[in-house]
Each structure stands twice: as C-alpha cells, then as structure tokens.
Amino acid sequence: MSRTADGQDDIYRLLQQHLDKQAVGFPASPTGADTRFLAELFKPEEARVALKLSYQPMPQDQVVAATAHDFPADQTVALLESAFQKGAIGWKLRGGVPHWHVMPMVIGMYEAQDGEPSSGFLAAAGEYMRTKAYGRSLASTKPSQMRTIPIGKGIAAEHLLATYDEVRALVNASPGPFVLMKCICREEMRIEGKACAQTSRLETCLAMGGMAAMVLRRGHGRQVTAAEALAVLQQNEDDCLVLQPSNARQAEFVCSCCGCCCGMLGLQKRLPNPVDFWASNYYASVDAAACSGCGACVKRCQVNAV
Incomplete structure (x- = not known):
C-alpha cells in the first residue's frame, strides 16, 4: 500500500x-x-x-x-x-429522505x-x-449497462421486449423530468481540438426521471419537455448517432454515440468480437435482393461493422 x-x-x-x-x-x-x-x-x-x-x-x-x-x-x-x-x-430522494450511493x-x-x-x-x-483492464470489466458487465436500439424505421417488433428497444416508448413511459446534457465525450474531444465527424452539437445526452432530478439538483443541464427531448433524439438519429439507453425497464438516460468520440463505442470497436458485448433485441442483415449497393449503411455505421 x-x-x-x-x-x-x-x-x-x-x-x-x-x-x-x-x-x-x-x-x-x-x-x-x-x-x-x-x-x-x-x-x-x-x-x-x-x-x-x-x-x-x-x-x-x-x-x-x-x-x-x-x-x-x-x-x-x-x-x-x-x-x-x-x-x-x-x-436520490425516496419518500422525502435523501439517499446516497457511489456511481x-x-x-x-x-x-x-x-x-x-x-x-x-x-x-x-x-x-x-483506454486500459485493457477497464475495457474488459466494463464490456463484461452483466446485464449490460446500455442497450443499442434501431432507428425505428422499417422494423416490425413482434415480441414483448420491443418497447425496451424503442427510444420513443422509453421517453413516453418516463414520468420525467427530462434534461439535456452536454456529451462529455465530445466535449473532451473538442478541448483536444478534435471535431466530431457526425455532429457539431454537444447537447445530445438525455437524462430522465431520477437521474434528471439528480442533474437538476446540481444545477446542470437544461430541462426540456418530452416533445423537445424527442426532437433532439430525432436529430441525433438524422446525424447517424447510435442511441443507447440504460438497460432497464424504466430507462433514466439515453446516450447518442458516435464512433469517433464515444468512449463506449471506441472500447467496443477495439474488441475482437464486439457483438458479444452488445445488448439489443435486433440484429442487422442484408437483403441481397433489395440491396442496391448505395453504401448508405456503410457510411452510417459507427463501428465499421458493414
């Protein structure tokens, strides 16, 4: 010691x-x-x-x-x-009583x-x-902290867990409040003089419910309505960001990640078989008959999986 x-x-x-x-x-x-x-x-x-x-x-x-x-x-x-x-x-405030915990x-x-x-x-x-020890620890945490969701277009969910993979449903199910926060990953890159390749916006992270209340108590973030939160998430989708909510029945945050700045995606990209460390109810496959070879999926993918 x-x-x-x-x-x-x-x-x-x-x-x-x-x-x-x-x-x-x-x-x-x-x-x-x-x-x-x-x-x-x-x-x-x-x-x-x-x-x-x-x-x-x-x-x-x-x-x-x-x-x-x-x-x-x-x-x-x-x-x-x-x-x-x-x-x-x-x-957290539970029954009017302050509760404290490590994070x-x-x-x-x-x-x-x-x-x-x-x-x-x-x-x-x-x-x-960037250490291997932390990467292995975070990636092997079960259940996974975050769940990757599809963009919500052209997918018919046919099982009971679909609502957990639908970001709009998560927002609509939350009692609020809703708080937009700066993405610390992009902020770190900005300070280092490295611009995000996907978006110039920093205010892309969404806290909801108990986490939002915690952020507001510290005087951070910007409180918004559910509709405003969804509008930002829609813009995040349009900017090809990967929406990753907390892996819980009542999500308290949604990260919108890029492959160039995000610590989580960066970690997963460095793993030999990253799909083993993702939690999602969906997987992507190519319909050879419908594919025109336009390359849109290659440009959109943030982990070079296509």
Missing part, C-alpha cells in the same frame, strides 16, 4: 478497491490512472465517506451512523453534498462532468478508459 503525504494509507487505492467490488467494476490500472482519476474528484475526507456507500442508495441517517467514528453528523452531510456537487457520488465511472462519474472538466480529470479519465 502506498502512502499519502501525511503518512496515512492511500485512501484512493482503498476507494478504487471498494468501487471495484460494486455492480460495475473499477479495476486497478498499472499506470496509476485509476487513483489519479479518483483524486481529481474526491478530497481524502470525501473518499473516506464514499467507502461507506455502495451502488444501492443508502438513507442519509445510515451513512451518518456508518461514519460516526470518523466525522460528526454535520460534517458527513457536508462531505456528501460536496462530493455530489462534483459528480463524484449519486443522490460507476461510466455511466456515472465521467458523464457528470458536463460543466468544465479539468485538464487533469480529462487526462486521467482518457488514460484509464
């Missing part, structure tokens, strides 16, 4: 190990990018509180009790709030940096997400 400047055990290594035990792992990086990433988000005291959290939302009074040996109640609450405001941990790197801490991420954060995040 490495040591911090004041001689204490490295709290960020402990936090990395704790996060790696959650539903979506956070494996160690041989380059140290994992702990550098965490140090960009958590103060040591915030990290110590986060060690008491899991991916399951915990009532605030239970968090206070769990940290009673380390901090007084008011300090624990203040540390929770400060970590939350930085997008380091998550918050995975993706989808979670990384996407929460939709304001002005620091250069140190972007450097550590970019280095970490």
Whole structure:
C-alpha cells in the first residue's frame, strides 16, 4: 500500500478497491490512472465517506451512523453534498429522505462532468478508459449497462421486449423530468481540438426521471419537455448517432454515440468480437435482393461493422 503525504494509507487505492467490488467494476490500472482519476474528484475526507456507500442508495441517517467514528453528523452531510456537487457520488430522494450511493465511472462519474472538466480529470479519465483492464470489466458487465436500439424505421417488433428497444416508448413511459446534457465525450474531444465527424452539437445526452432530478439538483443541464427531448433524439438519429439507453425497464438516460468520440463505442470497436458485448433485441442483415449497393449503411455505421 502506498502512502499519502501525511503518512496515512492511500485512501484512493482503498476507494478504487471498494468501487471495484460494486455492480460495475473499477479495476486497478498499472499506470496509476485509476487513483489519479479518483483524486481529481474526491478530497481524502470525501473518499473516506464514499467507502461507506455502495451502488444501492443508502438513507442519509445510515451513512451518518456508518461514519460516526470518523466525522460528526454535520460534517458527513457536508462531505456528501460536496462530493455530489462534483459528480463524484449519486443522490436520490425516496419518500422525502435523501439517499446516497457511489456511481460507476461510466455511466456515472465521467458523464457528470458536463460543466468544465479539468485538464487533469480529462487526462486521467482518457488514460484509464483506454486500459485493457477497464475495457474488459466494463464490456463484461452483466446485464449490460446500455442497450443499442434501431432507428425505428422499417422494423416490425413482434415480441414483448420491443418497447425496451424503442427510444420513443422509453421517453413516453418516463414520468420525467427530462434534461439535456452536454456529451462529455465530445466535449473532451473538442478541448483536444478534435471535431466530431457526425455532429457539431454537444447537447445530445438525455437524462430522465431520477437521474434528471439528480442533474437538476446540481444545477446542470437544461430541462426540456418530452416533445423537445424527442426532437433532439430525432436529430441525433438524422446525424447517424447510435442511441443507447440504460438497460432497464424504466430507462433514466439515453446516450447518442458516435464512433469517433464515444468512449463506449471506441472500447467496443477495439474488441475482437464486439457483438458479444452488445445488448439489443435486433440484429442487422442484408437483403441481397433489395440491396442496391448505395453504401448508405456503410457510411452510417459507427463501428465499421458493414
């Protein structure tokens, strides 16, 4: 175990190990990018509180009790709030009671940096997400965090799971609120001077329901109506972006991904057989009799699968 400047055990290594035990792992990086990433988000005291959290939302009074040996109640609450405001941990309001939980790197801490991420954060995040250990961990998570959906044209869904693969149905089924957010992947590329090949728009990510409420509480994003959200998703489709909602009965986010900027698609493209790591109720096939050889599908595909 490495040591911090004041001689204490490295709290960020402990936090990395704790996060790696959650539903979506956070494996160690041989380059140290994992702990550098965490140090960009958590103060040591915030990290110590986060060690008491899991991916399951915990009532605030239970968090206070769990940290009673380390901090007084008011300090624990203040540390929770400060970590939350930085997008380091998550918050939900259930029955009027604040609940707190740790978040995975993706989808979670990384996407929460939709304001002005620091250069140190972007450097550590970019280095970490390119490691094989993280790629294997994220891609092998079951069930998959995200589900890929078709563009909704020319497809007759004939089974009960069709509504989970229909983004419009997911939006219409959500109680709201709806919040548009900047895509952190394209923002990172923009800061590096690399323009997205598919769209010049940054505000392409959609949060819904509980996640949208969390984003609004932090003062981020732009609240829109369901109709406005659908209009943006339609434009995303027109720009050949891949719509990937959270893989749940009541989706709380929809990512609109490109092959040049998106960390998730970039990861999957580097895998030897990426189809094994996609969750979708559909697959594409070529109708040789109907195909004119126009090449539209080749241009549209964001993972060079055609």
